Amino acid sequence: MSFGTGFDLFEVQSIPEKGKGLVARSNIAKVLIEKPLFTLDPEADLVESSVVSKVKALSKDKQRQFLALHNNFPGKNVFSGVFRTNALPCGPESVVGAVYPTICLINHCCDPNSHNNWNNKTSSETIHAVRDMKAGEEIMIPYAKQEASFTRRALLKSSFGFDCSCSLCSLPVSELKKSEARRLRIEELDQAIGEPSRLVNAPTKALADCQEMARVIEEEFPNGSASPLEASLYYDAFQISITHGDEARASAFAERAYRARVICEGEDSPETENMERLMNKPTIHRNYGISKRWRMTKNMVSKGLDGKEFDE
Template sequence: MPPNELELILAARLRALPKASQRQFLSLYNNCPGKHPFSNTFKTNALPCGAGSVVGGVYPTICLINHNCIPNSHNNWDSNAEHETIYAIRPIKTGEEVTISYDYGGTSTVRRAFLKEAFGFDCNCRECSRPSELQASDSRRLLIQDLDNAIGDPFRMQIRPKESLSDCHSLLQVFQEEYDGYAGALIARLYYDAFQVGIAHGDQARASVFAERAYEARVICEGEDSPETQRVKSLALKPANHISFGLCSMM
């Protein structure tokens, strides 16, 4: 949507809000001050209403949560309640700051460049403030990308499924090391990838185990009532219901 058009829409929406809500919105950080204050504030703070959604929402409390490259919480769009929810993905101590991740992963150089351009700050989280350990972290992040790409190769999964599952196991170990044992939604996605390898080759028993673990990880990140949590739970009970069941054995 063109900035001028979005500015007019947001201005009208703001005028309809109570004064207190208007002040809350205007107090939020704007990474691009200038001609379009409302739309730039919205773009700086909006969270997508679901994965890949072009629609976003601004929340007076959630938008105050800071970034951390190793976050202790995960933000998720609740499609049933139609609002964003924050889930703790590991124990949070009294007085400890609640954090989420603003970026999409990658090495420290990639993350810092993205955060600077999109949000206007230099990350000084614990991960980025330990130069002596940053090189090892970057190596793990690169390995995560390589393993993820290999696991996502459909042709390799078809002809060499054992290698794909071996990579899943390796990626799990790297996740545990890089994210201090709490990789959140990344773990849920990894187990679902492993499920897809198993079910495509007709291995219902193994696929069911992977789906169960994906479900357990989803509960932590999205809650029991999340549509994705419920979908994965149903696959753990009846893995053969997946559209890819036995697909590779038919080729």
């Protein structure tokens, strides 16, 4: 596996029924880092004239790159149509969208081999392979959250105008139903774990939910491509532990969250760096000291405990 930063690692190819796409040239980890052509707050400003003025401010080359992107909204408002089709949010909480000359060519898969992330520190979008990729394999990201297939497929249809026929959606119905049940269970557990009153009053139950969620994730993503989900799961487990004063488990969970973040966002993402700080000093978290139920200092559990032993 190599750690390149960009353009020698893939090539743009025509993909049957999908227009263009990106295809890996070799087995890769980090695929691409790219700065936006421009950003726009679509809630405040998605009218044709505002997109036109953004595009006019670009160099001729970049204008051509923008207009070469796909447009799902045929009609006279071509510029805003291209923006609506291709814009990626600048971070999970952000309403601001950005368009990119190359990243916007990457197609969707419901069981993707790559993860896209906005890095606030470098003001760029990164694409990381979340599992080993072979030369010739198409680079794919998820356009929608990894939800159960019914909601996911409806959203893909309404927002992006296609009926998904990815490797997951093409499974036989019996297999698809099992995947559906697992993804629904992951959503249920995620909501239960995020419930603030349970975090404080029923931490043992919340941690048991984390353990079940880790198991279901492993079943649903057997090839290990679930690092974005794992990063958030282990951060939740960290928060439960540190809220009740268990520094040892908190640090071990933070380490797992950190390793998952490295895979999907890289070492230099602000979220990865934050997890590293919490791993080294869990007591800096704002929840530390709320409860002393599980008071245990960091060195009370031997470091490096892993796998089954640690889970127990």
